[in-house]
Amino acid sequence: MPYYIGDVIKEERKLVIRTPEKFRETGVDVRLHVIAEEVDADKGVVRLSDGTALNYDILALGMGTSPFVPKIPGLDLEGVFTLKTLNDATRIKAFIKDSPCRKAVIVGAGFIGMEMSEALKTRGVDTHVVDLMPRPAVRWDPEFSKVILEELTRQGVAFSPNTGIVAIDKGKGYRLHVATDDGGMEADMVLIAIGVRPNVKLAADMGLQIGKTGAIQVDFSQRTSKEGIYAVGDCCEVYHRVSKRWAHVPLGDIANKQGRVAGRNIGGGSIIFPGVVGAQSFKVFHCEAAATGLDEAEALNCGYHPVSNIIWGNAIARSMPGEKRVGVKLVADRATGKLLGAQAVGTTGAVNRINVLSCALWSGISVDEIGYFDFAYAPPFSPAWDPIHIAAQELLRKL
Amino acid sequence: MGYKQEREDKVMGKNLVIIGGGAGGASVAAEAKRSDPSLAVMIVESGGFVSVAA
Numbered sequence: 262m263p264y265y266i267g268d269v270i271k272e273e274r275k276l277v278i279r280t281p282e283k284f285r286e287t288g289v290d291v292r293l294h295v296i297a298e299e300v301d302a303d304k305g306v307v308r309l310s311d312g313t314a315l316n317y318d319i320l321a322l323g324m325g326t327s328p329f330v331p332k333i334p335g336l337d338l339e340g341v342f343t344l345k346t347l348n349d350a351t352r353i354k355a356f357i358k359d360s361p362c363r364k365a366v367i368v369g370a371g372f373i374g375m376e377m378s379e380a381l382k383t384r385g386v387d388t389h390v391v392d393l394m395p396r397p398a399v400r401w402d403p404e405f406s407k408v409i410l411e412e413l414t415r416q417g418v419a420f421s422p423n424t425g426i427v428a429i430d431k432g433k434g435y436r437l438h439v440a441t442d443d444g445g446m447e448a449d450m451v452l453i454a455i456g457v458r459p460n461v462k463l464a465a466d467m468g469l470q471i472g473k474t475g476a477i478q479v480d481f482s483q484r485t486s487k488e489g490i491y492a493v494g495d496c497c498e499v500y501h502r503v504s505k506r507w508a509h510v511p512l513g514d515i516a517n518k519q520g521r522v523a524g525r526n527i528g529g530g531s532i533i534f535p536g537v538v539g540a541q542s543f544k545v546f547h548c549e550a551a552a553t554g555l556d557e558a559e560a561l562n563c564g565y566h567p568v569s570n571i572i573w574g575n576a577i578a579r580s581m582p583g584e585k586r587v588g589v590k591l592v593a594d595r596a597t598g599k600l601l602g603a604q605a606v607g608t609t610g611a612v613n614r615i616n617v618l619s620c621a622l623w624s625g626i627s628v629d630e631i632g633y634f635d636f637a638y639a640p641p642f643s644p645a646w647d648p649i650h651i652a653a654q655e656l657l658r659k660l
Numbered sequence: 661m662g663y664k665q666e667r668e669d670k671v672m673g674k675n676l677v678i679i680g681g682g683a684g685g686a687s688v689a690a691e692a693k694r695s696d697p698s699l700a701v702m703i704v705e706s707g708g709f710v711s712v713a714a
Contacts, residue, residue, distance in 0.1 A: 262714060279686060279711040289689045289701040296706045297679040307677055307704070315702060318674035321692075323685030347712045463679065494684025513683045513714040520687025527676060527688065528695020 262350040263373065266357070267380030273351055300467040302487055319527050322464055322477065322485070322492040323520065326457035326511050331368075335429030340436045341451045344373060353452070357384050362449045364389070366439050368426055369454035370397035372543035375409070377452055378418045379545050389419040389446060391439075393455075396422060400541075400552055402590050404571055405606040412548040457511055459496045472498045474509035481533035483523035491527065493519040500536035503554045503601060503622055504563045510537055538622040539602075542612045551615035554602030554622045557592055566595040570656045574648030576610030578640035585609050589652040591618075591628065598627040598660055610642075614649055628653050628660065673698030681710030 264270045274280075281291040296310040300320065307315045328343035330336055340360070342353050356362060365381045367374045370392040381388045390397065390413070396406035397413065397420060413420050425442045432438040435447035459476040470478040470486035477497040479485055485492050494516030501508040515537055522534040542551035560567035569592040576585040587607030594601050603618040605611035621631055631653035638645055676692055678685045681703040689701050703710055 276713045277709055277711060278713055279690070281710055284686075284689065284703065284710065287690070287693055288697070289693050289703060291681065291703045291705065291710055293681075293705050293708055293710070295704055297704050300679075307679065309704065315677050315704070316675055317677035319676045321676065321678040321685065321688045323678060323680035323682055323688060325680055325682050325684070346707050347709045348707060491688070493688055494680070494682060496680070496684075516682065516684035517687050520684040521691045523684075524688040524691025524693075525695050527692040528699065530695055 262344060262347065263376035263380040265350050266344075266354045266377070267383045268354075273347065276347055276350075297463060300463060302467045302490065305489075318489065320490045321523055321527065322490065322496060323494045323516070324460035324463060324496040326459050326495040328453065329456045329458055330453050331426065331455065333426060333428050335437075336453070338429055338431065338437060340449055341429055341453070343453050344377065345457070353450075356450060357381070357386060360436075360449065362386055364435055364448040365450040365452060366391060366426075366437075366446060366448040367452045367454060368392075369456070370394070370420065371400075371454060371456065372398070372541070373454040374452075375543050375545040375550075377454065378413065379416075381450075381452075382416060382418055382546075386450070387417075389421065389448070391421040391424040391426065391441065393425050394422065398543075398550060400556075401550055401604050401606065402556075402571060405550065405588055405590070405604060408588065408606050409545060409548055409550060412546050416546045457495070459509060459511070461496060464492065464496070472507055472509075474498055474507065476509040478507070479519075481535070482526050482531075483519055483534060484526075491523040493523045499534070502536045502538050504559065506563070508537075508539070510539065512541065538619050540615060540619040542615065547608050548606065549609060549611035550604075550606050551612045552602070552604040553615050553619040554600065555592060556602055556604075560592055560594070560601045565601055567592050567601060568595050568656065568659050569593070570652060570659060572648060572652045572655055574651055575644055576607055576648070577642065578644045581640050587611055587614070587648055589614060589648045591631075591652045591656045593628045593656055593660060595660055598629060598657075599625055600628055600631060605648075614647075617649065628657050632657060673700050675699075676701045678703045681705035681707075682712060683714070686711035 364387040428440040432447040472478040477492040495511035498507040540553040557567040576587040590604040592602040
C-alpha cells in the first residue's frame with residue numbers, strides 16, 4: 262500500500278487480488294461492511310452488526326490486526342492517520358493530493374514507517390520520522406540501522422531518535438502540532454505506524470485458546486482449540502522453525518499460505534502449514550534491508566549460544582563497474598554450528614541473499630556448509646566468493 | 661459442472677462462514693471452494709474490500 266500512496270502503483274484496483282464479483286462467480290458469497298459481533302460456538306451461529314445471523318458448520322477466522330495507537334489526545338483530528346486497510350491508503354493518497362500537505366510526521370521507524378517515508382517524500386511531502394528507539398529499523402543490527410539512517414538523511418528525510426509523542430493539536434503554520442517529550446513540531450499530516458496487535462476479542466469471547474503471544478492459538482492444520490473452527494493470518498500464531506516456538510508474525514504472505522492450508526483441510530484435505538523462519542524485508546529509497554531467523558538476543562532467549570559476525574562485501578564481481586556494497590550478518594549456534602539468523606543491507610542483492618539464507622534456516626544447515634554453497638555465479642550478480650561465503654567462513658573461525 | 665448442479669450442491673453442502681476477507685480469509689474461501697465445491701461459503705468483511713494485497 263505504501264507504493265500505491267507513493268503512486269508507483271497508480272490504481273487502487275491493482276491491490277485487489279480478487280473482487281467480490283469474482284468470488285461470487287466461483288460460488289463464494291461476500292458480505293461487505295458487516296461486523297461479526299458474536300459467535301455462539303455451541304449452536305454454530307454468527308450474529309452480525311446488521312441484525313442478521315448466519316448458521317455455520319465450519320467457521321474460519323481471519324480478523325487480522327489493528328494498528329497500535331498511543332493513548333494521547335488529538336488522534337481524531339483531520340490529518341492523523343494509521344495505515345492498515347485499503348480504505349486508509351486511499352484516504353491518505355487523496356489527502357496528499359487534495360489538501361495542502363507540505364509536511365508529514367511519521368511516528369514509528371519500522372518497515373511501514375520506512376516505506377511511507379519514501380512514499381511521502383517522493384510525493385513532495387517534507388517528511389520527519391520519530392521513534393522511541395535510538396535508531397530506525399531496530400530489528401536490524403545497529404551497524405545496518407546506521408546505513409538506513411544515512412540513506413534517509415541523503416534523501417532529506419529527518420529522523421528523531423528517542424522521541425515519543427505526547428499530544429497532537431491544531432497547529433499555527435501547519436494543520437497540526439505534534440507535541441513530543443522534548444519539544445514539538447508542526448505538520449499537515451501525522452501517520453502513526455508503531456505496530457499492530459491481533460484482533461482476538463471475538464475469539465476470546467467464544468472461548469478459544471489465545472497463545473502467549475496474544476494471538477489465537479492454532480495447530481499445524483490451522484485448527485483452533487474448538488472443533489470446526491479454524492484461524493488464519495495475522496490474528497493467529499505461526500510456528501517459528503528456528504525458535505521452535507509459536508510466534509506472532511503478522512505478514513500477508515504468511516496469511517495467504519495459512520489460508521490455503523486451512524481451506525484445503527476444510528475442503529476434506531489433510532495438509533499442514535510447516536511454519537516460518539521469520540524472513541522479512543523492506544526497501545527505503547536505494548536501500549534494501551532483509552532479515553531472517555533470530556538475532557542474538559532472541560537466540561539467547563531460546564537457549565542457544567549465539568555467535569555472530571558482520572562483513573561488508575560487494576554484491577557484484579569486483580571487476581564490474583560500480584561497487585554495490587552489501588552488508589551480511591550471520592548468527593550461528595556455538596553448540597551445533599548451525600545457522601540461527603541472518604541480516605543484510607545494501608543498494609541491491611540484500612533480499613536475494615536473505616532468501617538463500619532462509620532456505621538454509623528452513624533446512625537447519627550448518628555454517629561450514631554455507632561457506633561452500635553452490636550459487637548461480639556470474640559477474641553482474643555476485644563475486645566468485647559471494648559475501649555469504651565470506652561471512653560464513655569468517656564466522657566459522659569464531660565458532 | 662453446470663449451474664443447476666452447483667445450486668444443488670450448495671443446498672446439500674456444509675456451511676462455511678469466514679470472518680474477515682483479508683489475505684487469510686480470502687485464501688480460505690478460494691481453496692475450500694476449490695477443494696470441495698459442495699461447500700456453501702460466505703465471507704463476512706467489516707471493510708469495503710476483500711482479498712487486498714498489503
